Amino acid sequence: MGGAAVAIVIVVVILAVIIGLVAWAIAAYNGLVQLRNRVGNGWAQIDVQLKQRADLIPNLVETVKGYAAHESGVLTQVTAARAGAMAAAANPGATIAQRAAAENQLSRALVNLTATAEAYPQLQANQNFMNLQNQLQALEQKIAFARQFYNDVVMKYNTRIETVPSNIIAGLFHFTQAQYFAADEASRAVPQVRF
Template sequence: MSAGLIILIVVIVLVILLLWGMGAYNALVALRNRVGNGWAQIDVQLKQRADLIPNLVETVKGYATHESEVFTQVTQARAKALSVAGDPTATTADRAQAENALSRTLVNLQATAEAYPQLQANQNFMDLQAQLSALEQKIAYARQFYNDVVLKYNTKIETVPSNIIAGLFRFTQAQYFQTDEADRQVPQVKF
């Protein structure tokens, strides 16, 4: 073989490797951005839920004045969730824990509301319940979408050969939005 042919082969191999590296890097960046977008979608839905909760609490308060402990729990859980949402050092796990606690208190609020038939007939309450139910479904979908994207991103980071590019450019794994251990327990219903 001539020296010119060897140099041409080396140059072609280097160009192929460079193009592959650029493609792998761009794919990782795209997935990382989709993870960020997925988290932003969850954040939007959680903010809408947090904005809806005071109206729901006030409506129920009008009928169930002696249930102050439930109202206090919901208010505290909402404040905690908003606090964690505004904390730039909070992790996905911190945020998930705060939001799961808020979800548990909302279940208690809804159970309290069910004890008041006149409240169940109130149109404002029914509208708020429908909005909250729709938001909970959107949150569940957004969490599923986020976790699906995190799975793709983390898999890409860990698999050969893209793990080479991920290691070189310090791509780190994203955290899943997981439920608390308390949310995995079967709820106790007492009458």
């Protein structure tokens, strides 16, 4: 085999390695983009469910107000928590953690509203209240599922950013970790039950 043939083989091997590296880099980049877009889609799904819940709350508060008007503290708490959640949703600079904190506060206020409503049997028998409460329960289940989906995708995305060799591409193209939608400290506390 002559020197020219060896040179051609070396050039072919080098080209094959370069093509392989470029193909890998493209596949790694596309995979990261796909996961980043899934994270965005997961958050959008949560956002839709949270908006539906926020839209349902005024009707629920008005229904409860008709039966439990003297429970103004609870009604004010729900209204204020809803306003905080809506403000966080409208703020384009709000982080996932800030949105989660506002939504968790709203969830706690809704639990208090439901507990208060249980003290009024005539309210419990009201068909409108029952329909609103069922819609709220269905939305809470959808929100829980959407949060779980979102956090699962965030975990995959963050893992891909941190693991070798895709972390090289992530660093070169400035992929940053996504935030989990986590419960706040008050939501983690075990409720005190006393008899």
